[in-house]
Structure formats: C-alpha cells, structure tokens
Amino acid sequence: MKVLLINGSPHKNGATNRALLEIEGELLKNDIEVEKIWLGNDEMSGCISCGFCYKNKRCFRDDLVNEVGSKLDLYDGIIVGSPVHYASASGFLTSFLDRLFYVYGAKMKGKVYASIASARRAGTTATLDQLYKYGYIAGMVMVGGQYWNVIHGNDALEAEHDLEGLQIMRTLGRNIAWIIKCIVLGKENGLKYPEREASKRTNFIRNEG
Numbered sequence: 001m002k003v004l005l006i007n008g009s010p011h012k013n014g015a016t017n018r019a020l021l022e023i024e025g026e027l028l029k030n031d032i033e034v035e036k037i038w039l040g041n042d043e044m045s046g047c048i049s050c051g052f053c054y055k056n057k058r059c060f061r062d063d064l065v066n067e068v069g070s071k072l073d074l075y076d077g078i079i080v081g082s083p084v085h086y087a088s089a090s091g092f093l094t095s096f097l098d099r100l101f102y103v104y105g106a107k108m109k110g111k112v113y114a115s116i117a118s119a120r121r122a123g124t125t126a127t128l129d130q131l132y133k134y135g136y137i138a139g140m141v142m143v144g145g146q147y148w149n150v151i152h153g154n155d156a157l158e159a160e161h162d163l164e165g166l167q168i169m170r171t172l173g174r175n176i177a178w179i180i181k182c183i184v185l186g187k188e189n190g191l192k193y194p195e196r197e198a199s200k201r202t203n204f205i206r207n208e209g
Contacts (some may be wrong), residue, residue: 001180002033003112004068004075008082010041015117015118015159016081019169023116024080026173032180035075039064039092046095053103065096069104072133076180077112078140082130087123089130103136108138110193112179115170116149118159124150139196143179145172 005024009016017038024034045061052060059065080097082089089097101108113135117127125148136144145168153159159166 001034001076001184003027003077003079003180004078005036005070005174006078006096007036007038008080008096009038009118010088010090010092011083011155011157012038014083015156016083016116018156018159019116019118019165020079020081023173023176024119026045026170028177029114030174030177031174031179033176034102035191037068038066039096041092044092044095046091046100047098047102057103059099059100059103065099065103069100069107072104072107072111073115073146077143077176078135078185079113079176080115080134082115082117082127083132084117084119084123084127087126089117089127094130097131097134101138103118105138108135108140109124110183111140112143112145112176112183113138113140114149114176115206116151116169116172118153120149120154120158123204124148124152125202126201141179143172143176145169145175 002023005020007017027034050060058069082093085091088107110179114126115131117124132142147168149172151159151165152162153171
C-alpha cells in the first residue's frame, strides 16, 4: 500500500509541508508507504489543449506530469497540498493537476484522494473546493478528516501552533489509511471497481442544420 503526497507550495518546507508531514506520520504508523514530491518553484506549464495526449497517452511536455503519470499504478492514494493564493490553489499546482488529470485521469478511478490547504488567514475552503473537483471527475474515493482539511500559519513555525489544524491532519491520515485498507480488503475478496458505461458527451449548444 502506497500513497503519493504532492506539495504544491513554492516553499518546500513551509506550512503546507508541515501539514503533509503530520499526515505522513499517521500513514507510516498504519503501514502505508509514502512517496513525496515537491513541484518546485520554477516553471510549470499549463495545458494548451493541443490534443497530443489523445494519440500518445502522455503530455508533449516531458516533465514531472509524465513522470508521475507513468507511476500511478503504484499508488493506492494521492494527497494534494497547496497554500492559498487569492482564495485558490497555487498556480504551480493548478497547472500540474490540470495536465495530470487530463492525460492520466483514467488511471485515477478507485484510488483514494484528499486535498489540504494552508493559509495565513482565509481562502482555504475555496481552495479545497477547487482541489477536490479533480478527484470527483476522475471517480476517486474522497476522504475527509474531522473538519475542513486546513491548517493556518504563514510558515511552518506558525503552523506548529495550530493545534487543531495539526489534529485535523492526523485524523485525515488515519482515515485515509483505513479507507485504503478497506479497498485492498475488498479487492482481495473479489470486489471490483464498478464497470463504467460508455461515455455520452452532450453539448449544450447545437447547430441546427
């Protein structure tokens, strides 16, 4: 059992990372292997809707998106963390997730998904709303904690004083571990992910001809 933690903050060891560390601790206690990636603070290009991935099953930009996408079969769950930028996720993370889910979304179904947000003060719930939509559209299993999955602090040291926020992360980590074990147990007993009907795409605007 393995979970991927994605740090979408431009600060590698900031408040977002502090929250993810609290989750990691609970996962390790429950015998869940953890892999962590930091998106960095250099360029992270967004999707340009070029259509390359339709034919080639990968993004034409051969970067971290393809690297993570090629390993998705190894993960039972994905946890995404972001600071709040104007009541939204960071631009780095948004660009990364847009491309990752667009190209590799079919590999996400049935995996456990959670997102967390860190902020000095506000904008966290709007950020969570944005981040959870990636998992919803991919048919992933959403996991919550005991409150909104948020932590407050301008940096890791300030986040250390948010005792409730740290507790929320621990609860979230334990819940994720429990759900993953339930899924694994179900698979071992022959329970499969529901078959999906063939996709029906309906445009709202039609040309009458």
